[in-house]
């Protein structure tokens with residue numbers, strides 16, 4: 419099982435953002451995407467989550483092009499973007515439920531527990547604070563069986579307690595053979611992380 423990106427180039431509007439970006443992920447590995455504001459971190463993650471087509475280059479999961487083999491990749495990755503992607507009219511539990519069901523994991527209770535969401539579980543997510551919304555998204559992530567976590571600024575809005583909790587959960591995911599591709603401005607101080615600095619690759 420692996421994710422391999424080769425010579426990716428990205429263009430937004432008429433601007434070439436980066437080119438020749440290559441990296442790979444095997445079970446237990448994490449890649450930390452770094453770079454200045456506007457370097458293309460979110461764009462790279464969106465390409466890997468198939469939300470944006472690369473200008474050039476390939477990305478493959480199990481050796482199959484992610485843009486050609488739709489079904490082979492869909493249940494294996496979970497993308498957490500800048501926006502919270504919650505359905506505000508639904509409660510915390512209902513939001514997590516939906517994704518847990520999509521990924522075939524019915525254990526919503528433990529997902530709620532992991533990010534201390536039990537007391538908030540019946541509140542519509544539109545009423546949550548930014549940090550509570552982020553915790554709901556992280557619970558949704560951990561309720562999924564996705565092998566590859568693609569995370570854009572997963573720490574934003576989290577207080578120190580929940581940053582530590584998230585880090586612990588990420589380390590467990592990697593220890594269980596998962597993979598992670600994440601962009602943060604803050605160092606998570608993971609021991610085994612490969613750094614991909616887009617400032618080195620900027621066009």
Ligand SMILES: Nc1ncnc2c1ncn2[C@@H]1O[C@H](COP(=O)(O)OP(=O)(O)OP(=O)(O)O)[C@@H](O)[C@H]1O
Pocket residue numbers: 430431435453454455456457458459460461462
């Ligand atoms: N929808 C869009 N249309 C056109 N250009 C875009 C679009 N989204 C982003 N860009 C441009 O692409 C470049 C890369 O943006 P991106 O969000 O990937 O950078 P980033 O490294 O994640 O930045 P930050 O650290 O500020 O979050 C920027 O110059 C940005 O203005």
